Amino acid sequence: MRTIWFPFILAGLVACLCPAQATKGDSAAISTSTQVPKEGISNLVCSISVQKTEWQGPQAVEASLVIENRLDSELSVSVVPSLTLKPLAGAEESHQSGLSYLALWDWDKGTTLSPSATVSLQLKPGSSKNASSDIASLLWSKINGSVVPHSNLFKVVPPGRYSLHLVLTGRHGKDLCSSNAVSVLIK
Numbered sequence: 001m002r003t004i005w006f007p008f009i010l011a012g013l014v015a016c017l018c019p020a021q022a023t024k025g026d027s028a029a030i031s032t033s034t035q036v037p038k039e040g041i042s043n044l045v046c047s048i049s050v051q052k053t054e055w056q057g058p059q060a061v062e063a064s065l066v067i068e069n070r071l072d073s074e075l076s077v078s079v080v081p082s083l084t085l086k087p088l089a090g091a092e093e094s095h096q097s098g099l100s101y102l103a104l105w106d107w108d109k110g111t112t113l114s115p116s117a118t119v120s121l122q123l124k125p126g127s128s129k130n131a132s133s134d135i136a137s138l139l140w141s142k143i144n145g146s147v148v149p150h151s152n153l154f155k156v157v158p159p160g161r162y163s164l165h166l167v168l169t170g171r172h173g174k175d176l177c178s179s180n181a182v183s184v185l186i187k
Contacts, residue, residue: 057154064132069123107131
């Protein structure tokens with residue numbers, strides 16, 4: 001009689017454990033996402049602006065950023081600030097199949113950041129960081145994962161309408177802060 005009921009009991013245990021494991025997995029995902037505010041990442045706010053939205057080489061393109069720490073504690077992290085230019089939907093065909101472009105920005109020096117380097121971001125509670133520089137002089141490249149930024153903006157990016165965006169990436173490639181998008185026209 002025991003051997004007849006054993007498969008049913010085993011099936012019942014498996015049926016009970018499967019939802020428990022799914023719940024456990026969901027709670028692990030929730031606890032991971034709730035760790036983010038403890039690190040202050042969701043309370044880090046980035047914004048970018050430009051003086052002119054129409055760009056034509058060889059003129060300078062002044063971009064400004066503001067990073068706000070809305071935490072109640074000090075923030076000290078190493079970041080990789082990257083600027084991207086993405087073609088706007090419905091833009092002209094001159095965008096060469098919708099390629100996007102990337103520049104790594106060392107905002108402290110106003111220069112291109114080396115691909116293996118980071119910038120230190122230290123903000124006291126409630127404080128902000130402001131920086132600006134000529135992003136046309138930064139080294140840009142197509143985003144394809146194999147070419148490091150190598151030439152100035154107007155030599156790499158073809159004319160057209162783009163969306164300019166700033167992302168701060170932290171350790172392990174995690175995005176810590178993502179800015180607003182600014183629509184620009186490169187002539």
